[in-house]
Amino acid sequence: MKEIWSRFRKLISCWKGLTSLGRLKKIALSISYNGASYHGWQYQREDVRTVQGALEDALSIIADSPIRVSCAGRTDAGVHATNQIVDFSTNSKRDMKAWVSGTNSRLPESISVNAAAFVPSSFSSRHSAIARRYLYVIYNSRIRSALLPEYLSREYRDLDHEKMHEAAQLLVGEKDFTSFRASKCQSNTPMRNVFSVRVWRERDLVLVDITANAFLLHMVRNIVGVLLDVGANEKPISWPGSLLACKDRSKASKTAPPNGLFLVGVKYEVGVGVEIPALVWPHFLRVSS
Structure with a gap:
């Protein structure tokens, strides 16, 4: 029993x-x-x-x-x-x-x-995506922030955000980003299509908003590193274009730190029903679409 x-x-x-x-x-x-x-x-x-x-x-x-x-x-x-x-x-x-x-x-x-x-079963978060959007937040001050170091990349040099924005427009379009990829990048091609780049200032914060079909390893941070040198008047506005032409990572600026970088959006041909407003913690900066 x-x-x-x-x-x-x-x-x-x-x-x-x-x-x-x-x-x-x-x-x-x-x-x-x-x-x-x-x-x-x-x-x-x-x-x-x-x-x-x-x-x-x-x-x-x-x-x-x-x-x-x-x-x-x-x-x-x-x-x-x-x-x-x-x-x-x-x-x-x-x-x-x-x-x-x-x-x-x-x-x-x-x-x-x-x-x-x-x-749908055919959906792939990676392969179905047609664009990724990143925001890089720079705290432009000679005094470090004691409260928010995890979410900000501090730059002590005075930055001209208008020059940074103008220089960034040279990166828009389908181009060879060899000078902006990490040495350990395993992508089969350095070609990427940057749809838009915007640089603006909110008081002590300088923000870089960039959208592309996809990004190479460290590509956003390497772009920001170059724009920082332009904004600090250490390089000319034309410099990003020169780097694209020379296809040599060693000629570019150092990679910007990771802590200021946020993935804020992914775009698909058909909405996947999980979109939320692009709010960047901890500043609650609403990123316009």
């Missing part, structure tokens, strides 16, 4: 597990994170803290099965995001509240799921 009851309990357990599963479906999330305490987005190994690793651990608990995610842009160590898009496939039956609030309850405070939506 005990053996019969034991088998019955096992059958009930299996049945409960099966009823919690359904058709394989794909879900997209919008997430934000403070990248200061992470070794970048991409999972490396268990003892290395990454955004992907923390997110997959939390989602796997909610799904009660292993979850692997892909993202629109693999941010470097120290880089932040207000609207990173990720996707994953699962057959676990959960409502959207569970994927948002439930996952957030399992995440550290430095990572948050903003929204979730079902997407």
Whole structure:
């Protein structure tokens, strides 16, 4: 009799597990994170803290099965995001509240799921994206900020943001960005299409807003490094054009620090239902579309 009851309990357990599963479906999330305490987005190994690793651990608990995610842009160590898009496939039956609030309850405070939506099985957060948008925030002051160093890149030199903006327009268009890629960049081609670059000032903050179809490793930070030297009157406005022509990374400026960089938006041909306003923490700077 005990053996019969034991088998019955096992059958009930299996049945409960099966009823919690359904058709394989794909879900997209919008997430934000403070990248200061992470070794970048991409999972490396268990003892290395990454955004992907923390997110997959939390989602796997909610799904009660292993979850692997892909993202629109693999941010470097120290880089932040207000609207990173990720996707994953699962057959676990959960409502959207569970994927948002439930996952957030399992995440550290430095990572948050903003929204979730079902997407077609053909959707890829990375390959379906037609544009990525980054904002770089520079604290232009000779006095360092004691409160916000994680979210700002400080530049002590006086910056002429109008010169920076004019110089940045030389980068717009489909061009060879060899001079702006990191030596460890593994992309098959240095060609990228920059749709827009805008530089402006908000009191002590100088902001660089750049959108492109995709970016090379350290490309945004290398562009900012060049614009900083132009803004400090150490290089001419024409310098970005000269660097594009020479195709030599060693001729360009040093790479700007990661802490001022935010991934603020990803664009798709068809909306994925997880867009949020591009607000940059901690300044609440609304980025116009």
